Amino acid sequence: MxxxxxxxxxxxxxxxxxxxxxxxxxxxxxxxxxxxxxxxxxxxxxxxAGSNDYLGLSRDPRVIAAAVEALGRYGASVSGSRPLNGTVDLHERLEARIAGFLGQEAAAVATTGFQANLALAAALGPGDVAFSDARNHASLIDGLRLGTGKILTYRHGDLDHLRRRLTTAPAEGRLIVTDGVFSMEGDVAPLRGLRDLADEFDAKLIVDSAHDLGVLGTRGAGLHEAAGLEDRADLITATFSKALGSTGGVIAGPAANVTRLRYNARSLVFSAGLPPASAAAALQALDILEAExxxxxxxxxxxxxxxxxxxxxxxxxxxxxxxxxxxxxxxxxxxxxxxxxxxxxxxxxxxxxxxxxxxxxxxxxxxxxxxxxxxxxxxxxxxxxxxxxxxxxxxxxxxxxxxx
Ligand SMILES: Cc1ncc(COP(=O)(O)O)c(C=O)c1O
Incomplete structure (x- = not known):
C-alpha cells in the first residue's frame, strides 16, 4: 500500500x-x-478576544512609525544570516536593550520565538538529558527533539515527579525546560521550586517567557522578575510577537550560555536575521512597556x-x-x-x-x-x-x- x-x-x-x-x-x-x-x-x-498582543502595542502609532523608519533606512530584509551579512546595528541595540531589561548579561535575537526555542538543540548533546514539563510549548519540544540527548517528560508542574526523574536518570548534562506562563491554560510554572531543584541536581534551567514578558513582574520583565530570580537565570527565551507587538525571538542569560548558542544553534546561524522593521518595532515597544x-x-x-x-x-x-x-x-x-x-x-x-x-x-x-x-x-x-x-x-x- x-x-x-x-x-x-x-x-x-x-x-x-x-x-x-x-x-x-x-x-x-x-x-x-x-x-x-x-x-x-x-x-x-x-x-x-484571542490575541496575544497583551499590551496593545502592535498597532501603536509609535511602534508603527519606528518600523516604517527602519524599513526606509535598512530595507525590507537583511538578506542573509546573522553571522555573515545579516546583522544590522538595530539587532545589537535590541540585544543590549532586552538583556538589560530582563536583568541578564547578554541576549541574542532570533527571527522568531520558535527559532529561539529550536536553539535548545545545541545544548542537548549525547549523554545529556532534558527534563521537560508535559505541557511545554511545541517549539520547546521540537528544540529538544532536534538535540542528540535524551528527553524525559515530567508531569505538568509536578516538582516531586521532576525530583524523582532527576534522581533516577543518569546524565552527563541536565536541562530542566519549562514554559514560564503556560501558553494555553495560563498557569504559572513553580519557578522557585524549579530553580532549587536545578541547583540541587546541578542542572541548567531554561524558561520560555513568551507569555510572561511584559505581563508579570513590577517592571513587566516577566516571571524571573516576579519571583526575584533575575540573577539566577541560566537561560530565558521569549518572543516579540506577544507583549512586544512585533515579531522575533530572543535568548537571554549569562554571556557564556548566550554566546555558545549564538554560535552553535542552527536555528540562529542558518536563517536570515530578524527584519529591521521588526527589530525597530520591538525596541520601541520596550520603551513604551517601561514608560507606561x-x-x-x-x-x-x-x-x-x-x-x-x-x-x-x-x-x-x-x-x-x-x-x-x-x-x-x-x-x-x-x-x-x-x-x-x-x-x-x-x-x-x-x-x-x-x-x-x-x-x-x-x-x-x-x-x-x-x-x-x-x-x-x-x-x-x-x-x-x-x-x-x-x-x-x-x-x-x-x-x-x-x-x-
Ligand atoms: C510559549 C511559546 N513559546 C514560543 C512561541 C513561538 O513564538 P513565535 O510566534 O515568535 O514563533 C509561542 C507562540 O505561540 C509560545 O506560545
Whole structure:
C-alpha cells in the first residue's frame, strides 16, 4: 500500500471534525481594525478576544512609525544570516536593550520565538538529558527533539515527579525546560521550586517567557522578575510577537550560555536575521512597556473582570491566574458549538484542543487595547451562549481567582 506522506492528522483532522458540526474556526482572516479596539472579520465588527498582543502595542502609532523608519533606512530584509551579512546595528541595540531589561548579561535575537526555542538543540548533546514539563510549548519540544540527548517528560508542574526523574536518570548534562506562563491554560510554572531543584541536581534551567514578558513582574520583565530570580537565570527565551507587538525571538542569560548558542544553534546561524522593521518595532515597544505601566495594570484589570465574570456564571477558568483565560469543554464538538455561538454574537476567541492542549478549550484573552466595555460584551456573550446551549456549569458561582 502506498501512503500519502502529506496525509497526516493534526489540525486538519480537528478541523474536519469541527466542519462536520458546521464550525469553521481556523485560518479566518482579519480584514482590519477599528480605532476603538474591534477587529473586522468576514465584513463584521467583532471583539477579538484571542490575541496575544497583551499590551496593545502592535498597532501603536509609535511602534508603527519606528518600523516604517527602519524599513526606509535598512530595507525590507537583511538578506542573509546573522553571522555573515545579516546583522544590522538595530539587532545589537535590541540585544543590549532586552538583556538589560530582563536583568541578564547578554541576549541574542532570533527571527522568531520558535527559532529561539529550536536553539535548545545545541545544548542537548549525547549523554545529556532534558527534563521537560508535559505541557511545554511545541517549539520547546521540537528544540529538544532536534538535540542528540535524551528527553524525559515530567508531569505538568509536578516538582516531586521532576525530583524523582532527576534522581533516577543518569546524565552527563541536565536541562530542566519549562514554559514560564503556560501558553494555553495560563498557569504559572513553580519557578522557585524549579530553580532549587536545578541547583540541587546541578542542572541548567531554561524558561520560555513568551507569555510572561511584559505581563508579570513590577517592571513587566516577566516571571524571573516576579519571583526575584533575575540573577539566577541560566537561560530565558521569549518572543516579540506577544507583549512586544512585533515579531522575533530572543535568548537571554549569562554571556557564556548566550554566546555558545549564538554560535552553535542552527536555528540562529542558518536563517536570515530578524527584519529591521521588526527589530525597530520591538525596541520601541520596550520603551513604551517601561514608560507606561498603566498598560499592564489595565491588562490585569481586564483579566480579573474576565475571570470573575465567567466564574460568576459557573464557568471554571482554572488553572489560570493570568490574562490567558481558559474555559474547558468535554469535547471539541461542544467547544466548537460554543465557539460558533460566540462568533455569531460578535466575540472571537481561540478554539483549541488535543494534542495542543490537554482538553478541548476556549482560550480567551483581552489586551490593553480593550476596555471594560469589551470585557462586558465578552461576558454577556458567554452568558447568552451558555444559556442557549445549556452548557453544564457549576451550580454556585465560583470564587474569584488571585491574578498573578
Ligand atoms: C510559549 C511559546 N513559546 C514560543 C512561541 C513561538 O513564538 P513565535 O510566534 O515568535 O514563533 C509561542 C507562540 O505561540 C509560545 O506560545
Amino acid at each position: 502506498v501512503v500519502d506522506p502529506f496525509a497526516k492528522g493534526g489540525l486538519q483532522d480537528a478541523e474536519a471534525v469541527l466542519r462536520a458540526h458546521g464550525v469553521d474556526a481556523y485560518f479566518r482572516a482579519v480584514e482590519g481594525w477599528t480605532d476603538d479596539g474591534f477587529a473586522v472579520l468576514g465584513g463584521r465588527t467583532v471583539v477579538m 505601566p498603566q498598560r499592564r495594570e489595565r491588562l490585569r484589570r481586564l483579566a480579573r473582570l474576565l475571570h470573575d465574570g465567567l466564574r460568576a456564571i459557573g464557568l471554571d477558568t482554572r488553572p489560570s491566574t493570568t490574562p490567558i483565560v481558559p474555559v474547558a469543554f468535554p469535547d471539541m464538538a461542544q467547544a466548537g458549538a460554543f465557539w460558533a455561538g460566540l462568533t455569531e454574537a460578535g466575540v472571537v476567541v481561540n478554539l483549541v484542543g488535543p494534542p495542543a492542549t490537554s482538553r478541548a478549550m476556549l482560550r480567551v484573552t483581552l489586551t490593553a487595547a480593550h476596555d471594560e466595555g469589551h470585557a462586558e460584551r465578552v461576558i454577556q456573550a458567554f452568558t447568552r451562549v451558555a444559556d442557549r446551549l445549556r452548557t453544564p456549569r457549576a451550580a454556585q458561582p465560583l470564587p474569584p481567582v488571585e491574578i498573578s
